[in-house]
Amino acid sequence: MINKVLQYIKANSMINEKDKIVLGVSGGADSVCLFFVMLRLREIYHLHLEVVHVNHGIRGDEAKEDEEFVKELCERENVPITIFHEEVKKIASDSKLSEEEAGRQVRYDAFYKVCEEKGCRKIAIAHNRNDSAETILFNLFRGSGIKGLTGIRAVRGEIIRPLLCVSRDEIEEYLEQLGEGFKIDKTNLLEEYTRNKIRRKVLPYVTSEINQKAMEHIVSSGNILSEVVAYIENNMLECYDRIVSYDEIRKEYFIYVNAIMKEDIVIQKELVRYILSKISGGLKDIENKHVEIVLELIDKSVGKKVDLPYDIEVRKDYDKIIFGKHRKVIPRAKDLIIENLGEKDLRIEDTKIHIPGEYYDEDHKWKLEFELINYKKNLIIPTNGCTKWFDYDRIKNTVSLRTRREGDFLQIDQKGSRKKIKSLFIDKKVPRELRDRIPLLADGDHIMWILGDRISEAYKVNEQTEKILIVKVDGGNNNG
Amino acid sequence: MINKVLQYIKANSMINEKDKIVLGVSGGADSVCLFFVMLRLREIYHLHLEVVHVNHGIRGDEAKEDEEFVKELCERENVPITIFHEEVKKIASDSKLSEEEAGRQVRYDAFYKVCEEKGCRKIAIAHNRNDSAETILFNLFRGSGIKGLTGIRAVRGEIIRPLLCVSRDEIEEYLEQLGEGFKIDKTNLLEEYTRNKIRRKVLPYVTSEINQKAMEHIVSSGNILSEVVAYIENNMLECYDRIVSYDEIRKEYFIYVNAIMKEDIVIQKELVRYILSKISGGLKDIENKHVEIVLELIDKSVGKKVDLPYDIEVRKDYDKIIFGKHRKVIPRAKDLIIENLGEKDLRIEDTKIHIPGEYYDEDHKWKLEFELINYKKNLIIPTNGCTKWFDYDRIKNTVSLRTRREGDFLQIDQKGSRKKIKSLFIDKKVPRELRDRIPLLADGDHIMWILGDRISEAYKVNEQTEKILIVKVDGGNNNG
Incomplete structure (x- = not known):
């Protein structure tokens, strides 16, 4: 276990000598395993660890037990701990988020807060390989671009995920070897219903009946796709610099039709998606079909235009495709x-x-x-x-x-x-x-x-x- | 149904006016649907149709019934039919193929034979969207490169698949509307056990419990990936021409280390895979791990080499990576x-x-x-x-x-x-x-x-x- 994780940490440049790292520990198997793995890594890398536990305020007594369990663990192993008490149900209904979403937000807020207060530079989260495979299937079934099929990332900003290379079974085995217990992870109870179905029904069936290494294979496809996504993005950005212009006054992006037509369809789509995201300020609600509608403009006659979410309007000019916000034009009495x-x-x-x-x-x-x-x-x-x-x-x-x-x-x-x-x-x-x-x-x-x-x-x-x-x-x- | 298929046919340039097309008709719902759809298209495009039915010689009486059913259908609708009788079980055991593999080979051989004899230029096969989604999941679970995640292709050489845009449910609905019956497709009984599990267990569960449009979403990811795979391949081939050299005498491919290092990891991997496939004469048994082992040579010292399947040897020279067959060198008594x-x-x-x-x-x-x-x-x-x-x-x-x-x-x-x-x-x-x-x-x-x-x-x-x-x-x- 330790060697596997260590190799993964090195391959992804996750940890440096004397790093100060926040650990999210819920008390579930994954995070307890992370805790013990990080204790071993503490010796190797001379780390300073800071545990953060968030009590979500759901199922009062059990949550209190989890909190005590994590607290005792930290005391025993001499790791400082910060405990947060939040009312996730209330936060969820106030902010109109799902409980899952609100819980996640509350946890990450807590991690970043302690990270800053204690001068840490990294936050270790206990996602494992099963989680990543589950995410990939979840996105595959609900429909997402190929970005959704890359799985959970090993490193993203301050976040590191040292256990992403091991399966849930390996985690439980390791804890058994150590003779350490764990609690049922309450945050899972907040999980979306569909994710839970993938976790509890689809993946176990596929693993036992179709291919024992299915999860490894799914995640490995995700890893290949991560590289592919990065490759396409790099090429798209290079293309953006080369062929996209911005009109400061009109606040419009434009591309000459003959320039975009020379690019591969993959780059065309990614470029359009990127420009739309710049105008909308994010990618949510920009779907493949919107990208395709825009690309259809290339063959259309001058003056054709399409309306997209966020008041985005894309129109075909004589030799250009122009991207901007929808323009309300003030009409003139021209004919008099x-x-x-x-x-x-x-x-x-x-x-x-x-x-x-x-x-x-x-x-x-x-x-x-x-x-x-x-x-x-x-x-x-x-x-x-x-x-x-x-x-x-x-x-x-x-x-x-x-x-x-x-x-x-x-x-x-x-x-x-x-x-x-x-x-x-x-x-x-x-x-x-x-x-x-x-x-x-x-x-x-x-x-x-x-x-x-x-x-x-x-x-x-x-x-x-x-x-x-x-x-x-x-x-x-x-x-x- | 007809409109949807027609649009799909146009988008994929499948059919031209007056085409002569072979139809594989087993008598199952998919191929009977294809038969009736093609009858409609015959009017639109003035097609000449040739039905081919292959009796696999498995389950004698039922197979005979299927054969009669297809024959009567063709007579009724005035479409010429060629019937083949094959003993797939025997062929499978003689050629050491699985029955599924042998059945597929026998069918395609029959299609191509009639295609040539009757002067046809296209072969229409009744794969549907479910088949494509199933193929993608099958490859995802068993582990394949991203090429395996692109699904079934709409057009490949002479083969066209007009029904790939419709689901199995739509096919059965259409036949019900027409009041036409069909037989249970015997070729499915030859299918690999795992594929059947995906078809009969995983996909129905996912569709009913997780996302109703899951199959559409899976296939749509596959379509995006098809474009991505083609894009990467084009860029790789361009890179191949630019940086890979071939030594005619030694029958070796070589790349300068500083040239390959400038390429993206995606292109590096694809390039190595391509060269290995050229040496091996095919890609079977060339796995991701082999490609990775070769790429690790880049950082290795001069003289390091790796042995791969098909007697392939890749070695690091002073400033080159050299790909060739394993060389047994005859040593000389140099020191005397x-x-x-x-x-x-x-x-x-x-x-x-x-x-x-x-x-x-x-x-x-x-x-x-x-x-x-x-x-x-x-x-x-x-x-x-x-x-x-x-x-x-x-x-x-x-x-x-x-x-x-x-x-x-x-x-x-x-x-x-x-x-x-x-x-x-x-x-x-x-x-x-x-x-x-x-x-x-x-x-x-x-x-x-x-x-x-x-x-x-x-x-x-x-x-x-x-x-x-x-x-x-x-x-x-x-x-x-």
Whole structure:
């Protein structure tokens, strides 16, 4: 046992001389075995060990027994222990997580806390080979990319898993040899139902009836796949640097169609997945089918687009695939002609604004962002012309963006004096041909903001304000 | 059903207009479904269909019923049918194959035969999605590279599998809709025991208890892995062309250590596996551990070598890894100095020859091959100086290779006259300094062959010969 683990530790560069290591010990066979293995490694590597035990507050008496058991073990072997008491059931229902998820979170939080407090640099967790095989089957059955088929990793950040190379049977055998007891691991009782079925039904059947070494074989496939996944990722990142561009202003990624078409389908898919994850801020909900839909765009005609979760929009341009957030475009009354200019009317049609949201003009020359925050004291109201704050509760209608209409007005002081937009434009000597082009943010006839110029006094934020509407304009010529 | 299959056929470019296609129809649900699906496709693509039914000769009466069933189906639907009668049990025991293996071979032989005779270009087989999921799990449990986890391929050479996109349940549903019956597929009864366990126990449990779409998910992982495997193979072949060299004379592959070290571990492994497969003529018995042992050589010192199955030897040279067949090197008495030449002695130490076998001189300038064949009439004895035949049964001692010794002789005629090698060398005016360098094949003191010159009359092959020892020398200066 010790030699096998030692070899595994060396192969994965898990432990260095004089390391300070946190051990998660629940009292179950796996973690008790880890405890005794680490005691032996303590001699070899001159380690400092710190045990962490988390009492999940589920099944009171039994949990207390487990706690006492681990505590006595640590006292006997002279290892410092930190015990946490948590109410996992309550945490789960408060945070709307499953008990399994909440338990895991509570445990890892505790491990990291002690790790930091005691100046440790590593956290040893007692996952074994069975756990890894189980994870692989679980992901295979529920459908995941090949990343899900790589199994549990030996090392991830601070986490090390020295027992990942041994089976549950070997662990129990080792404890029997040592004459050491263990408790039934309560955290397993929190496990998802399906995982338990794989652990208690599928794997035992497969091992006894189909192939005795099935778990070893499953995990070994997982190891091969880990290398493959890393290989593909490296090649994808190299490809990303080579063919993906980012447009800072539009906050869009784009790839030339002829460039992505030269890549292998494997790299194409991984690249698309990576870009989508950059936009969404994570990969959850990005599925294979989304990646495939995006790749189908390659053959599609210009202007085709697909909508994905997280408000992601991918569209086909003339020679590019463009990835960005869904753009709400403000339509213009293009077809009208202003007589005396002989030019296209650039009036903006009345566009109802959804908050929060982002709106773009048709040429993507500028963008309006709408956001809502709660009023707090000491907030500093920006004074630049690009960002304006409004008292949200004073707005009577749905905010709209448009160019001027007959009857538009603005409140010009705190007393409530109003002035027609028409008169304001004349006062400010705005050329006649521009008056129909200036975008206005409107609450009915009441103009909240002449973009590039002033806002109505009626919406100014003050100490009575509860919610603030923040409107930000990017691009264009808005330095009023 | 038809639409789903049609889409799958298009996505995999399985069928073209007016194709002539062989259908394997056992009478089981899968192949009867395939039959009816292909009838529909016959209208769409104007196909010519040829059914092949193989009666395996197992369970006589039932097999006959299946045969009649398929025959009637074909007559009813006006599809030509060819029926084969085979005794799979006997074939299996004769050829030392499992009945499953023999049955498969017999069926595919029949398909290919009809395919050729009737001028067809495709063979449609009724594998379904369950079969593919089953194959993936089977390989996962028994341990195979990731190639084994890709599942059954939709198209491989002439073989097409239009039903691979549908489940067994969908197949039975479709037949029920059509009101068509089917027989219990007898070929399944030949299936390996473990495969049957996956089919009848594991997959139904997983589908009903863990994830209803498990089979879809397993197959979809397999599809992703197919692309990944193809990607890795392409990159490996590109790398092979770039960094692997072949030495025609030594029949060895070699790679510079600094070149292979620059490659990703995934490509290193695949490359080694590929080279080993080229030497072995196939991949069976080449396991991951062999590949890993070879890669460990990279860090090893010069001269280290590993022996693998198929007599493969991989060795570390100064800056190269060299892959070839195991070389039996004939040692020389290097350390002696010939006085009057002031030169190293190039005498060859007495080397016992194992037959069959290959032997090399230390500088790999020449190679000796030893092979044994049975005597047959009309064999043509080669007359060139490089290959000599000997009557194996006349050899009294273990054949050895060496330079001359006191007492060596040769038989110079069929009457049995002997002559000392020393006298022969003098007669032939062999320079004194060469006499100790000429390699001799010896049966004790009796010289069988002076390499580059004559063989002893005592070993000449004639009509009484039963076994012939063929000795072939490659390289060197042997045109005597």
